[in-house]
Amino acid sequence: MSHPRTPTRVLSLAAAALVVPLALTACSGNQSEIDAACADIQSNIAAVDLAAESIGTDVLVDDVPFQDEHYGVLDAHVLDVERLEEAARGDLSRDATERADAVNAVLEELDFGDHDGLADALDWTSETHDMILAACD
Numbered sequence: 001m002s003h004p005r006t007p008t009r010v011l012s013l014a015a016a017a018l019v020v021p022l023a024l025t026a027c028s029g030n031q032s033e034i035d036a037a038c039a040d041i042q043s044n045i046a047a048v049d050l051a052a053e054s055i056g057t058d059v060l061v062d063d064v065p066f067q068d069e070h071y072g073v074l075d076a077h078v079l080d081v082e083r084l085e086e087a088a089r090g091d092l093s094r095d096a097t098e099r100a101d102a103v104n105a106v107l108e109e110l111d112f113g114d115h116d117g118l119a120d121a122l123d124w125t126s127e128t129h130d131m132i133l134a135a136c137d
Contacts, residue, residue, distance in 0.1 A: 033087035038136035095135040099128040
């Protein structure tokens, strides 16, 4: 026996058709934005690593000023990771938050901190490297 297509049944089917994709988006986030942010993170990660390493060498080893372009690379990376953080939900969002906080700590130490704080922030950034790449796989 088939069910009659009453206006209430049609409306409930239409509502379900709208709610299911929204519920799936709420669980994982905006997949197209996540993919775009991850693509940017993955394509720039080598430059980010080099910038962090160079800052560490310049400031902590050679005791010379860091290069502004390296600061800019890290700053752009924070923006990419924050974009991922905003688009994602759950573990992915938490991983992005930790990575953004770690890299931002390097920038804050460069602006206002000291050598010990910078060393700790660079270590934290290094510790979150594999995590953010795994989150984007």
